[in-house]
Amino acid sequence: MAVIDAAASDTVMRAADGTPLKKKLRQAERREQLRALMLIAPLFLFIVVTFLFPIGSMLERAFYDSDVADNLPRTKALLANWDGKEVPGEDVFAAFAADMKAASKVKTVALIGKRLNYEIPAFKSKVVATGRKIDKVEQGPWKEAIIGIDPIWGEVGTWAVVKRSARSFTPFYLLGVLDLRQAADGSIERMPADRAIYVQILGRTFGISFLVTLCTLILGYPVAYLLATIPQRHASILMIFVLLPFWTSLLVRTTAWTILLQDGGVFSQVIHLTGITWLLNVLGLVDGEPQLFKTRFATVLAMTHIQLPFTLLPIYSVMKTISPTYMRAAKSLGGKPFYSFLRVYMPQTMSGVAAGCLLTFILSLGYYITPALVGGGTDSMIAGFIDTAMNSEANWGKASALGFMLLASTLVLYYVYNRLIGIDRMKLG
Amino acid sequence: MALPAYATPGERIAYYALRLFVGLVLLFLISPILAIMPLSFNSESFFTYPMPGFSLKWYIGDEGFFTNGRWTGALYLSVIVAVSTTALASVLGTLAALGLARANLPGRAAIMAVLISPMIVPVIISAIGLFFFYASPWVGLNGTIPGIILAHTALATPFVVITVTATLMSFDRTLMRAGASCGAPPHTVFFKVVMPLILPGVISGGLFAFVTSFDEVIVILFIGGPEQRTLPRQMFAGIREQISPTITAAATVLILFSTALLITVELLRRRAERLRGIRN
Numbered sequence: 001m002a003v004i005d006a007a008a009s010d011t012v013m014r015a016a017d018g019t020p021l022k023k024k025l026r027q028a029e030r031r032e033q034l035r036a037l038m039l040i041a042p043l044f045l046f047i048v049v050t051f052l053f054p055i056g057s058m059l060e061r062a063f064y065d066s067d068v069a070d071n072l073p074r075t076k077a078l079l080a081n082w083d084g085k086e087v088p089g090e091d092v093f094a095a096f097a098a099d100m101k102a103a104s105k106v107k108t109v110a111l112i113g114k115r116l117n118y119e120i121p122a123f124k125s126k127v128v129a130t131g132r133k134i135d136k137v138e139q140g141p142w143k144e145a146i147i148g149i150d151p152i153w154g155e156v157g158t159w160a161v162v163k164r165s166a167r168s169f170t171p172f173y174l175l176g177v178l179d180l181r182q183a184a185d186g187s188i189e190r191m192p193a194d195r196a197i198y199v200q201i202l203g204r205t206f207g208i209s210f211l212v213t214l215c216t217l218i219l220g221y222p223v224a225y226l227l228a229t230i231p232q233r234h235a236s237i238l239m240i241f242v243l244l245p246f247w248t249s250l251l252v253r254t255t256a257w258t259i260l261l262q263d264g265g266v267f268s269q270v271i272h273l274t275g276i277t278w279l280l281n282v283l284g285l286v287d288g289e290p291q292l293f294k295t296r297f298a299t300v301l302a303m304t305h306i307q308l309p310f311t312l313l314p315i316y317s318v319m320k321t322i323s324p325t326y327m328r329a330a331k332s333l334g335g336k337p338f339y340s341f342l343r344v345y346m347p348q349t350m351s352g353v354a355a356g357c358l359l360t361f362i363l364s365l366g367y368y369i370t371p372a373l374v375g376g377g378t379d380s381m382i383a384g385f386i387d388t389a390m391n392s393e394a395n396w397g398k399a400s401a402l403g404f405m406l407l408a409s410t411l412v413l414y415y416v417y418n419r420l421i422g423i424d425r426m427k428l429g
Numbered sequence: 430m431a432l433p434a435y436a437t438p439g440e441r442i443a444y445y446a447l448r449l450f451v452g453l454v455l456l457f458l459i460s461p462i463l464a465i466m467p468l469s470f471n472s473e474s475f476f477t478y479p480m481p482g483f484s485l486k487w488y489i490g491d492e493g494f495f496t497n498g499r500w501t502g503a504l505y506l507s508v509i510v511a512v513s514t515t516a517l518a519s520v521l522g523t524l525a526a527l528g529l530a531r532a533n534l535p536g537r538a539a540i541m542a543v544l545i546s547p548m549i550v551p552v553i554i555s556a557i558g559l560f561f562f563y564a565s566p567w568v569g570l571n572g573t574i575p576g577i578i579l580a581h582t583a584l585a586t587p588f589v590v591i592t593v594t595a596t597l598m599s600f601d602r603t604l605m606r607a608g609a610s611c612g613a614p615p616h617t618v619f620f621k622v623v624m625p626l627i628l629p630g631v632i633s634g635g636l637f638a639f640v641t642s643f644d645e646v647i648v649i650l651f652i653g654g655p656e657q658r659t660l661p662r663q664m665f666a667g668i669r670e671q672i673s674p675t676i677t678a679a680a681t682v683l684i685l686f687s688t689a690l691l692i693t694v695e696l697l698r699r700r701a702e703r704l705r706g707i708r709n
Contacts, residue, residue, distance in 0.1 A: 245458050
């Protein structure tokens with residue numbers, strides 16, 4: 001054995017400094033990889049720190065809310081041992097009074113009230129009033145004093161909510177955007193019908209996105225087909241009609257639709273002149289001038305216009321690779337034109353259809369500007385409600401939970417997209 | 430695909446029906462953009478045809494796009510932010526794309542996923558995340574121009590990475606070895622051989638970055654202070670509150686601008702193909 005080893009080592013190729021060439025190559029490759037990582041590092045760190053970290057901590061707010069825990073620490077500690085069967089004893093009320101006095105000093109009573117208000121309607125003003133009045137009470141017994149301020153503190157349900165919301169990690173917001181909530185005993189139940197709106201909003205967002213995707217496919221597929229089969233010099237000219245809107249900013253196109261769709265605006269003029277208004281009246285679909293601005297129709301119309309190039313271009317680029325000889329072969333074998341198209345041409349375009357439709361569907365889910373401006377506030381999609389939760393209600397937990405739902409749907413669909421097409425092969429015009 | 434002489438009547442109908450349908454769809458695509466432009470020359474402040482008279486007042490009048498302080502200020506801010514974003518995003522994105530192009534990099538897919546994540550995450554989520562991040566006391570970037578530039582840079586880099594990566598895929602790496610074997614040090618090879626060949630890709634990526642920043646409206650609504658009215662934000666506010674024809678003038682200018690960009694990118698693409706000797 002030793003003889004063979006010695007013989008083998010003699011045949012190893014060596015560099016000038018005596019190290020084996022194999023080792024040299026490995027070293028060179030490792031240096032190369034290190035250099036590549038050094039080139040990527042600045043952008044990688046930049047994205048992680050200024051983009052992924054902020055989004056991660058935003059999503060944390062969908063699960064984590066310490067407003068009550070931070071401001072009612074003593075109450076929280078005592079309530080941990082409370083069995084929830086009857087109204088807590090004097091010790092809990094004394095701790096609550098002490099916490100509320102402390103919270104009054106640092107002016108955080110409103111924060112406690114805001115969080116509890118999500119679960120007990122119109123509770124915020126009661127909490128604030130209690131905080132104000134308890135500050136003036138010098139001495140116990142606290143239980144009587146507090147129930148005397150507001151009888152709501154004498155209910156078991158109130159304390160169940162306080163105990164639950166004092167837990168910093170809470171499923172409350174995520175359950176809320178699924179129209180669910182925790183009952184007093186901790187079991188999960190449906191939200192009452194008058195407050196259950198979010199499942200419907202999710203459904204509407206998916207519905208509008210699906211409709212827009214379908215419209216772009218129906219309009220885009222024939223255009224892609226024609227552009228891919230006519231001579232290149234004609235196709236290049238017609239392509240301008242697709243690429244110019246594609247390059248025009250989303251806001252500009254939304255602006256255009258907002259102005260054109262105004263009541264009595266250019267769009268009404270056009271459908272009036274072309275007789276479509278008359279036709280709709282004859283069919284009994286509308287009475288007089290159709291209302292367009294701030295309707296679902298307007299949202300879908302404008303979104304279809306904006307998304308059409310996104311669906312069309314991937315289909316076009318796949319169609320460009322299909323040789324016309326296949327269709328000729330199908331016809332020469334006796335296939336009728338429509339049948340050959342259906343059985344020979346269309347199956348080959350499916351990867352493009354999948355790419356274009358998925359992209360449009362994913363992008364449509366996150367639409368905010370267009371539904372807000374063209375569709376009117378009442379018909380918002382999920383992104384519009386995230387904005388409302390942030391800016392009008394200042395309910396950050398809810399905004400984050402809605403964001404979580406939107407992001408989760410988007411990521412699942414992108415995963416499918418990546419599996420089917422490969423994300424770095426995405427075409428940009 | 431001309432109609433052959435032996436086409437059946439059915440094929441003839443399909444042939445013309447397809448052309449008619451495509452014509453209508455293309456009309457649908459282009460007409461909102463064309464219809465909006467003449468309205469910016471209306472002498473009255475309403476938005477219907479026929480227009481009563483021609484006027485340039487929405488461009489150079491009291492409320493004009495090029496003369497009113499609010500609009501010129503917005504344009505100025507947008508240009509500053511977009512140019513800074515383009516510079517930052519082009520450098521960071523090109524370096525990363527050069528790194529990604531090296532062979533057998535471990536975890537390439539995961540790195541790519543991180544780098545293009547700003548393009549994938551819905552903008553409203555990015556906006557809220559950045560708002561909270563900037564609001565925290567040790568960052569404090571809400572309502573500042575550097576904050577906007579950093580946010581836009583994060584949103585714009587994926588476009589640079591993707592464009593430059595695509596260019597590098599067809600880049601012949603033996604050219605670098607040829608340069609090195611002729612005695613050029615690495616930086617000379619980079620600036621004299623690599624850069625001229627990938628420059629069209631870098632410029633295209635830079636243009637994408639510029640457009641991303643220049644058109645961005647959602648993030649600025651959340652992280653911009655009252656003074657940071659970029660052009661899209663000014664337009665958005667204008668549409669929400671009261672639509673003035675100045676918005677149509679702004680839209681017209683932006684449409685002309687994107688047409689110019691479209692032409693530039695197309696010329697760059699042709700130049701790149703010519704340089705690499707690809708012909709259709």
